[in-house]
Each structure stands twice: as C-alpha cells, then as structure tokens.
Amino acid sequence: MKLAGNDMLIQSLINEGVEFIFGYPGGAALHIYDAIFNQSEIQHILVRHEQAATHAADGYTRATGKVGVVLVTSGPGATNAITGIATAFMDSIPMIVISGQVQSHLIGTDAFQETDMIGISRPIVKHSFTVESQESIPRILKEAFYIATSGRPGPVVIDVPKDLTHPDFKFDFEYPKEAKIRSYNPPILPLEDQVKRAVEAILEAKQPVIYAGGGTISSNASNELIKFQKLTNAPVTNTLMGLGVFPATNKNFMGMLGMHGTYQANMAMHNADLIIAVGARFDDRITNTPEKFAPKAKIIHLDVDHSSVSKIIEADVAVFGQVKESLSAINKLLEASESQCQDLSAWHEQIQEWRSKHGLNHNLFKNKDDEHPILPQAAVQHIYQASEGKAFVTSDVGQHQMFAAQYYHFDEPRKWINSGGLGTMGFGLPSAMGAKLAFPEEEVICITGEGSIQMCIQELSTCAQYKLPIKIFNINNLALGMVKQWQDMNYDGRHSSISYEDSLPDFVKLAESFGHVGIKITKNSQLQDGIEEALSYKDKLVFVDIYVDPDEHVYPMLVAPEGSMKDMWLDKDLKT
Amino acid sequence: MENKPGALARVVGLFHQRGYNIDSLHVDPITDFSPYSFIEKELSITFKADEISRLTIETTVSDSLMRQILRQINKLIEVLAVSNEKSTYLKGVLRDENLLR
Numbered sequence: 001m002k003l004a005g006n007d008m009l010i011q012s013l014i015n016e017g018v019e020f021i022f023g024y025p026g027g028a029a030l031h032i033y034d035a036i037f038n039q040s041e042i043q044h045i046l047v048r049h050e051q052a053a054t055h056a057a058d059g060y061t062r063a064t065g066k067v068g069v070v071l072v073t074s075g076p077g078a079t080n081a082i083t084g085i086a087t088a089f090m091d092s093i094p095m096i097v098i099s100g101q102v103q104s105h106l107i108g109t110d111a112f113q114e115t116d117m118i119g120i121s122r123p124i125v126k127h128s129f130t131v132e133s134q135e136s137i138p139r140i141l142k143e144a145f146y147i148a149t150s151g152r153p154g155p156v157v158i159d160v161p162k163d164l165t166h167p168d169f170k171f172d173f174e175y176p177k178e179a180k181i182r183s184y185n186p187p188i189l190p191l192e193d194q195v196k197r198a199v200e201a202i203l204e205a206k207q208p209v210i211y212a213g214g215g216t217i218s219s220n221a222s223n224e225l226i227k228f229q230k231l232t233n234a235p236v237t238n239t240l241m242g243l244g245v246f247p248a249t250n251k252n253f254m255g256m257l258g259m260h261g262t263y264q265a266n267m268a269m270h271n272a273d274l275i276i277a278v279g280a281r282f283d284d285r286i287t288n289t290p291e292k293f294a295p296k297a298k299i300i301h302l303d304v305d306h307s308s309v310s311k312i313i314e315a316d317v318a319v320f321g322q323v324k325e326s327l328s329a330i331n332k333l334l335e336a337s338e339s340q341c342q343d344l345s346a347w348h349e350q351i352q353e354w355r356s357k358h359g360l361n362h363n364l365f366k367n368k369d370d371e372h373p374i375l376p377q378a379a380v381q382h383i384y385q386a387s388e389g390k391a392f393v394t395s396d397v398g399q400h401q402m403f404a405a406q407y408y409h410f411d412e413p414r415k416w417i418n419s420g421g422l423g424t425m426g427f428g429l430p431s432a433m434g435a436k437l438a439f440p441e442e443e444v445i446c447i448t449g450e451g452s453i454q455m456c457i458q459e460l461s462t463c464a465q466y467k468l469p470i471k472i473f474n475i476n477n478l479a480l481g482m483v484k485q486w487q488d489m490n491y492d493g494r495h496s497s498i499s500y501e502d503s504l505p506d507f508v509k510l511a512e513s514f515g516h517v518g519i520k521i522t523k524n525s526q527l528q529d530g531i532e533e534a535l536s537y538k539d540k541l542v543f544v545d546i547y548v549d550p551d552e553h554v555y556p557m558l559v560a561p562e563g564s565m566k567d568m569w570l571d572k573d574l575k576t
Numbered sequence: 577m578e579n580k581p582g583a584l585a586r587v588v589g590l591f592h593q594r595g596y597n598i599d600s601l602h603v604d605p606i607t608d609f610s611p612y613s614f615i616e617k618e619l620s621i622t623f624k625a626d627e628i629s630r631l632t633i634e635t636t637v638s639d640s641l642m643r644q645i646l647r648q649i650n651k652l653i654e655v656l657a658v659s660n661e662k663s664t665y666l667k668g669v670l671r672d673e674n675l676l677r
C-alpha cells in the first residue's frame with residue numbers, strides 16, 4: 001500500500017485502535033486534518049482550546065486505560081497543549097501528542113507559527129520524536145505508543161513538519177507488528193530474590209501498612225492488591241492518585257493519606273513497622289518532612305521505575321517490575337509459605353481507636369438547617385449518595401478536590417480522575433468529556449470550584465456540540481478557597497487576591513446560554529433535591545451551582561514545615 | 577547512548593532540570609567498541625560504526641544523589657548504559673545487588 005504522510009499518520013492511529021483524536025486545526029496541521037476528513041474510523045473531537053484537548057485525552061485514558069491522542073498545530077497550538085502534557089507527565093499518564101510543525105526548510109528561520117516544540121516539551125515528556133522522513137512515520141508511531149504505554153507510562157510528543165504530510169508524495173506503508181528499541185527495556189517480572197526478601201519482611205511485620213498509589217491503577221493491579229491485603233490482613237491507605245484501587249468501603253481501608261489524609265491513615269504510617277509501597281513514590285504531599293517519616297518502619301517498595309525507588313525515602317527491599325506482576329509473585333510466595341503472617345488484631349484495634357477518635361464524618365450534619373450555610377463536605381456526601389458511589393468523578397484543584405477525595409468513596413479503580421502531581425486547575429471539565437466519550441452510558445460527574453471551572457469553561461460549548469451530558473457540581477465558595485485557607489493559616493488571614501465575588505458570572509444563565517440546564521442551590525434544604533434533580537436529566541449537561549460556607553477549611557492537614565506525619569491540624573484550633 | 581539528534585540535549589537538559597551541576601562535559605562518537613562489548617553481550621546487539629556515542633560528564637555530588645543521577649540518565653530512552661567508578665547501569669538489566677536498592 002502506498003500512502004502520503006498525512007494518511008500514514010491517520011492509518012497508523014487506526015492500526016493502533018484509536019477511537020478519538022482530541023484536537024484543534026491550524027496551518028501546519030491542515031494536511032493531517034484533510035486525512036481525518038477522508039476516513040470514518042476515528043472521530044475527531046474539536047475542543048475550544050488545546051489545553052482542553054490534552055486534558056480530554058488524559059481523562060479518556062484514566063477512565064479506560066487506553067491511550068488518548070491529541071493533535072495540534074504548530075506555534076500557539078503546540079504551546080497551548082503544554083499544560084496538559086505536563087499534567088499527564090506528572091501523573092504518569094500515557095498520551096500521544098502530534099504537533100504540526102512548519103515546513104522542514106523553514107525550521108530555524110523564525111517562520112510564522114514556528115516554535116521549538118521538542119525543546120519546550122522536553123522536560124515534561126517521556127520521549128519525543130521529530131519526523132524526518134515520511135518513511136519513518138509508521139515506525140515512529142509504533143515506537144511512540146510502545147514507549148507511552150510500557151514501563152512507567154507517560155506522554156510522547158511527535159513533531160511533524162508540514163511538508164512531510166503533503167498528500168502528493170506517497171510511500172510504501174506497512175505498519176510494524178511490534179516495536180523494539182534496543183536502548184529501552186522496562187522491567188516486567190520482578191527478580192525472585194527481591195520477592196523472597198519482601199515476603200520475609202512481610203511475615204515478620206506486626207504493624208504493617210499497605211500504601212498504594214497511582215502506579216497500582218496504571219498497572220491494572222487492583223485485584224492483585226485486594227488479594228495481597230487478604231493474605232496479609234494489613235490495613236490499606238491510598239494516595240490521592242490511588243483512590244479506588246482498593247475498595248473504600250472495605251473495612252481495612254483507612255482512607256487517603258498525606259497532606260489532607262485521614263487521621264488514622266497518617267497515624268498508621270507514622271507508627272508502622274513495615275510500609276509496603278505499591279506503585280507510589282513518597283511524594284512530598286505524603287511524607288511531610290522526610291527525615292521524620294515513619295521512624296520505625298522498614299520500607300518495601302514495588303515500582304516499575306528504578307529512579308523512583310530510594311529517591312526520597314530509602315527502601316530496605318526494592319521490587320522492580322510491573323506492580324501487577326510483583327504483587328502476583330509476592331501473593332504466590334505468601335500462599336506457598338509455611339509460616340503465617342503475624343496476628344495483627346492489636347494493630348487493627350489501635351487503628352480503630354484512631355478512626356473513632358478523629359476520623360472523618362464527625363458532626364458534619366449537625367447544622368443542616370437553613371440558618372447555616374451548606375458545608376462543602378455535605379454537598380459531596382449528597383453527590384456520593386445520589387450517584388450511589390458508582391459515578392466517574394473528575395475534579396479540579398483546591399478545597400473542593402480534597403473534599404471530593406475525602407467524602408466520595410471510590411470502590412473501583414479509574415473512577416476518580418484528578419490532577420494530583422501537577423495540580424492543574426482547569427482539568428475537571430475537559431477530563432470529564434474524555435471519560436464521557438469513552439463511557440456514554442455511565443454517570444460522569446465533575447466536582448469543581450468556581451475558580452477552577454473558569455479556567456476551561458469554554459468547553460461547555462464542546463459538550464453542547466458532542467452532546468455530552470456531564471453533571472457539573474460547582475462547589476462555590478466565592479473564592480480561591482485553598483489559597484484563602486493557606487492565607488488564613490500562614491498569613492494571619494491577609495486575603496491577597498483570592499476573591500472575585502462581585503464579578504462571578506451567573507453560572508445558571510451561562511450554562512443555559514449553551515443549551516445546558518442550570519440549577520442553583522443556596523440552602524441546606526435544597527441540597528438533596530437539587531442534586532437528585534440534576535442526576536435525573538439523562539440527556540442534558542447540568543451545571544449545579546452550590547453555594548457553600550466560604551469559611552470552611554480542609555482538615556486534617558499535615559503541619560509543615562518540620563512536621564512528621566503524626567503532626568496534623570484537625571480543625572481550626574485543634575492540633576495533634 | 578545512541579548517536580541521534582537531540583540525545584545530548586536530553587542528558588544536558590536533565591542535569592539542569594533536576595538541579596545537578598555539570599563541571600565538564602565531553603562527547604564523541606565511539607569507533608572502538610571493544611570496551612563496550614559487555615553492552616552488546618548483555619543486550620544481545622551489535623554496534624555499527626557511528627551508531628553510538630560516549631558522553632563523559634564530571635559532577636561533584638553525594639553518593640545518594642549520584643545514584644539518583646545515574647538512574648535518571650539511565651531512564652532516558654536513547655541511553656544504552658551509564659556508569660561511574662563504582663557501578664554500571666544497563667538498560668533493563670538489574671543483577672548487581674548494589675544497584676537494587
């Protein structure tokens with residue numbers, strides 16, 4: 001088969017089983033857009049800003065495990081995609097970003113809409129390619145998908161000069177069956193010896209904690225993790241990125257850990273004698289001061305990325321390999337082992353004591369009359385109940401994100417979709433579009449804030465065009481609440497540049513102007529009915545603007561700087 | 577590392593990005609492969625002329641940071657192997673006990 005460069009690109013994507021391209025056209029990408037026009041296997045989703053294309057592809061990937069594809073033009077199209085590429089990179093989300101480039105002979109001349117995309121994106125991609133000939137297109141695409149999805153996943157950029165996609169120049173096209181890169185061999189199976197040492201440590205532990213993160217989700221290791229917990233009876237905590245990989249309603253789940261983690265999860269980490277880190281990377285939002293981290297604990301670290309292990313916290317036993325394979329190997333050895341795990345009942349009792357002393361859910365509904373403002377936590381609880389805990393939930397960044405993580409209890413992986421590593425405001429709505437396109441029959445909810453939603457609010461138009469009945473719950477506290485909380489706590493309440501109360505749009509009218517439904521909730525007595533009404537519209541996007549207590553803070557919160565994981569603020573005037 | 581355009585920039589960029597200092601840097605294409613036959617053997621490949629280059633970087637850091645730098649460099653897709661006086665990291669080959677933690 002002979003194909004021109006533009007058709008080669010699209011045909012390669014078809015061969016990879018791609019369903020959607022999220023993109024935005026422009027000069028350098030025009031030949032490629034013509035190739036899209038001439039086929040019917042891939043649907044192109046025209047967003048309203050390239051940032052949203054990357055977040056939508058990202059949301060699609062987090063929900064499905066399949067790779068999202070983005071297509072942008074050169075110059076401003078490419079630079080607008082940067083935030084979304086960085087967001088994917090920080091959370092190890094695979095993504096293919098194809099950027100148009102000016103014609104080969106113009107590169108380096110400051111041509112119209114020329115930008116060094118490879119240079120700009122270098123620190124935020126797993127790898128990148130410049131297409132130098134049409135013949136190399138199929139190989140590059142094959143390698144790009146392989147690199148993006150294997151090992152520790154991540155985004156890959158492919159920069160394509162316009163002349164190499166010209167429809168008049170055709171070349172032999174054969175899509176390679178597999179990619180082989182001699183300088184890239186990510187580990188899959190763990191070494192036997194490492195597995196053995198891990199199991200020895202597990203069998204000795206009296207106060208173990210399983211600390212599982214996003215790598216457990218990307219490796220599809222939820223079942224292996226659940227089995228591992230059964231075999232060891234150890235309590236489990238998940239990172240913000242790992243929520244759902246272990247069922248939140250399981251009695252052995254302690255909740256999220258870290259900066260806004262539960263009291264019991266943070267206390268358990270601090271007092272553990274063994275921490276089994278599974279696809280997690282001891283991020284600074286977890287460890288608090290690394291020197292004071294879990295002073296008594298041995299560390300077992302399961303990870304596919306060599307450079308993540310002993311980067312921040314020295315591991316005693318490292319198990320390199322796909323987390324799924326490493327857990328399976330450990331489970332097998334545990335099952336075969338003659339010795340039993342230690343009796344953990346005292347440890348579980350201790351955790352239960354912590355949980356009942358300062359766990360979440362305390363006094364939440366105590367003031368639920370209309371004299372009192374709506375608590376944001378209560379809003380999330382109602383969303384959780386009304387959606388029966390089964391929805392895909394995307395979020396933005398701020399207090400609402402933490403309340404969603406704390407009070408929406410995820411029982412399955414891939415249901416909770418948020419920007420953990422980069423913390424990108426604007427992520428919520430476009431990532432919900434990606435999830436909804438992948439799962440049109442499932443409930444897709446975006447829990448956002450009035451600050452964050454405005455960062456990609458133009459996508460309400462995309463949702464209208466492709467009829468995406470997402471449910472947006474805007475936890476409206478009339479301010480950049482998370483920033484305000486820090487100013488309350490660290491700057492004596494000097495609220496510098498965090499409010500815009502008088503200039504917020506009427507979100508109900510705004511939603512209606514796109515043909516969506518808008519609902520405004522200001523009182524506790526409207527909360528449950530309003531949320532249920534929103535979810536009852538099956539074919540409509542509904543924007544629910546929920547006015548909440550503007551003075552609420554997120555707790556627990558680790559005390560920094562200098563604190564350990566046991567040092568927490570539990571309320572405005574209560575510290576551990 | 578593979579002698580490909582952009583490969584050097586990735587290594588140098590990594591140093592800057594992660595805040596490591598470069599005291600000196602030298603890069604040249606490898607013509608005599610004999611010191612590198614262990615790479616060929618371990619990865620079951622055969623080098624051809626002009627295919628790979630050697631990059632020599634001098635930097636002064638603590639042992640634990642050195643280990644982190646080696647691992648970060650080894651992670652770059654176009655790097656085949658990286659070593660200092662004490663240890664050698666080869667793509668996808670982890671045998672030496674010292675490298676495992």
Ligand SMILES: Cc1ncc(C[n+]2csc(CCOP(=O)(O)OP(=O)(O)O)c2C)c(N)n1
Nearest residue numbers: 398399400423425449450451452480481482
């Ligand atoms: C793009 C971007 N800019 C700035 C920030 C810093 N930031 C973190 S949370 C936050 C406030 C978010 O406000 P809102 O969306 O209303 O959420 P709230 O905290 O009020 O629930 C800001 C500005 C960020 N995370 N992302």
Ligand SMILES: [Mg+2]
Nearest residue numbers: 449450479481
């Ligand atoms: Mg707000």
